[in-house]
Amino acid sequence: MRARVLIRPKTGILDPQGQAVERALPALGFEGVANVHVGRLVELDVDDPARLPEMCERLLANPLIEDYEIQADLLPAGAAAGAS
Amino acid sequence: MKFGVVRFPGSCDDVDALLAARRVGEAELLWHADADLRGVDAVIVPGGFSYGDYLRCGAIARFAPVMVEVERFARHGGLVLGICNGFQVLCEAGLLPGALLPNVSLRFVCRQVTLEVVEGSSPWLRGIRDPLSIPCKHTTGRYWAPDPVLDELEANGQLALRYLPGHNFNGSARDIAGVTNAAGNVLGLMPHPEHAVDLLTGSADGLRLFQAAAA
Numbered sequence: 249m250r251a252r253v254l255i256r257p258k259t260g261i262l263d264p265q266g267q268a269v270e271r272a273l274p275a276l277g278f279e280g281v282a283n284v285h286v287g288r289l290v291e292l293d294v295d296d297p298a299r300l301p302e303m304c305e306r307l308l309a310n311p312l313i314e315d316y317e318i319q320a321d322l323l324p325a326g327a328a329a330g331a332s
Numbered sequence: 333m334k335f336g337v338v339r340f341p342g343s344c345d346d347v348d349a350l351l352a353a354r355r356v357g358e359a360e361l362l363w364h365a366d367a368d369l370r371g372v373d374a375v376i377v378p379g380g381f382s383y384g385d386y387l388r389c390g391a392i393a394r395f396a397p398v399m400v401e402v403e404r405f406a407r408h409g410g411l412v413l414g415i416c417n418g419f420q421v422l423c424e425a426g427l428l429p430g431a432l433l434p435n436v437s438l439r440f441v442c443r444q445v446t447l448e449v450v451e452g453s454s455p456w457l458r459g460i461r462d463p464l465s466i467p468c469k470h471t472t473g474r475y476w477a478p479d480p481v482l483d484e485l486e487a488n489g490q491l492a493l494r495y496l497p498g499h500n501f502n503g504s505a506r507d508i509a510g511v512t513n514a515a516g517n518v519l520g521l522m523p524h525p526e527h528a529v530d531l532l533t534g535s536a537d538g539l540r541l542f543q544a545a546a547a
Contacts, residue, residue: 313431
């Protein structure tokens with residue numbers, strides 16, 4: 249099964265990367281943008297999606313500083329991001 | 333006194349740590365893929381970019397075979413020093429509290445910093461009271477832990493090293509440059525004592541940590 253894990257900095261922890269993007273967008277004329285946060289995306293094929301939370305807790309995310317969101321069963325196995 | 337310096341793929345300060353340790357005792361390299369500490373008395377997890385810093389700094393290195401032994405050694409009171417990437421690895425491994433986040437500036441910074449020794453009871457800092465002038469060089473060095481954890485560390489005397497005013501360039505919580513575990517045998521710090529062991533390069537203050545451990 250194809251799964252996707254979205255990893256974000258925890259709310260309340262200073263996210264200078266998000267701030268930099270938030271400042272850059274108005275400089276290009278994109279007004280009305282707020283609360284920008286930059287995280288990571290991990291896509292993977294897994295035989296047993298029930299094990300995804302443990303994978304996140306132990307390796308894919310650092311639960312102290314990051315929140316993660318698992319999206320499973322989105323795509324057929326083997327479908328890679330950006331593949332045509 | 334025999335020091336072991338871990339070498340991961342991507343370590344780059346392992347040789348400096350080895351040479352610094354050899355000024356006060358014996359030292360040898362420990363290969364990341366060998367679950368063997370070769371009978372050393374102290375372990376140094378050095379700076380660099382272990383496993384390319386992929387995923388998160390230190391996240392993959394903490395599962396290296398040698399780290400299983402380092403964890404066991406640390407939990408039995410063995411002396412462990414994590415420098416820069418080594419500090420990140422020890423935090424990821426849960427041997428030290430907290431985490432290291434990107435510098436507030438999002439830039440790699442290389443500069444000399446002055447550190448206050450807040451708590452000198454760790455064997456790595458025993459007898460050191462004067463401020464230490466040591467270089468820093470990192471992109472991901474902003475120490476962070478939740479406030480209740482920071483309060484607890486402070487109360488337990490685990491906030492070992494602080495940047496002096498004007499030296500906290502990475503935005504670390506409470507100006508923290510280094511912390512220990514509750515027992516004090518494990519110390520992690522972002523600045524590089526192994527790069528400050530000879531006046532030729534501006535300061536020999538870093539050597540004092542190696543001397544303290546060997547004493």
